Amino acid sequence: MMGAPWKVFFKDDKNIIIDVDGNIDVDGHVARPFPCSITNAEICSSGLIATWVDHDLRLARMAMLDIDESIKNGITKSDLRLMRNTTDVAGSKWSHAIDAEPLCMSVGENKIFFALWSRGIYCIDFEATEKWRIPLFENPDKSPPRAKEITAISVLDDYAIVWSRDGTFKKINSESGDLEFEGSIEVECDLESVFNYGEKFLLSSKDGWVWEYENQQITVARKLRGTIQDAIFDGEDWRIICWRDDIMLRGESSRRAELGVQIIMNNGAWSVMDNQGQISPHMKE
Secondary structure: OOOOEEEEEEEOOEEEEEEOOOOEEEOOEEEOOOOOEEEEEEEEOOEEEEEEEEOOOOEEEEEEEOOOOOOOOOOOHHHHHHOOOOOOOOOEEEEEEEOOOEEEEEEOOOEEEEEEOOOEEEEEEOOOOEEEEEOOOOOOOOOOOOOOOEEEEEEOOOEEEEEEOOOEEEEEEOOOOOEEEEEEOOOOOOEEEEEEEOOEEEEEEOOOEEEEEEOOEEEEEEEOOOOOOEEEEOOOOEEEEEOOEEEEOOOOEEEOOOOEEEEEEEOOEEEEEEOOOOEEEOOOO
């Protein structure tokens, strides 16, 4: 890899690693299909769906890459400055310019859900055909600035839950886009990320507070040294990496030398890939 790992995927017999600079490594073949950092990425049955953002050039792309084919290198950053409106992501099945920054993205069985800054919440299929769109949350006059900004989308079988920074959420029918329910965790927060295992959610606030939320109530609350980098429910408890800590939500924590990037299953054991690309056990002694 050219830079530190940012996200790791395993699909069929392939290992896909994305680094912080937007390079994509598929089983050792490394390429950079667009000269910007990748801000959201998910694996689906059709390939790798991702968004690329360059704040200096004020541009964004969303594209689908076929990981069964060799990832191609795109143009240079200097060439992109000259062709910022016409350049697609190299080798993509489809590629679209986006007129606002993607705030978050999640993938369901046959749909992609994403929110665009100041635009709305969208659902498209794997061929990039729009299924529906709905407005963003309204921000009441007395709410803090950006309190209703979308921070995460959790995808379940028949609906998506859209979370805002202030801990309010909307349950959206994934097929129609209709609102089915809206609520709040009723705790002052600035949500940064949301993880879910079915209808069990783990919420991470920017001040280090985390909450397990299930059946419309908080079941566990805990203050960490920072925000959650990654978390996964192992069937009994949440495994968490936060800064240089490995944590069990209901249990102990242990320190690690390098920053954890992602929790993965490696040779039948829960492990952590760190920002040096090394893999070590989660909660090692």
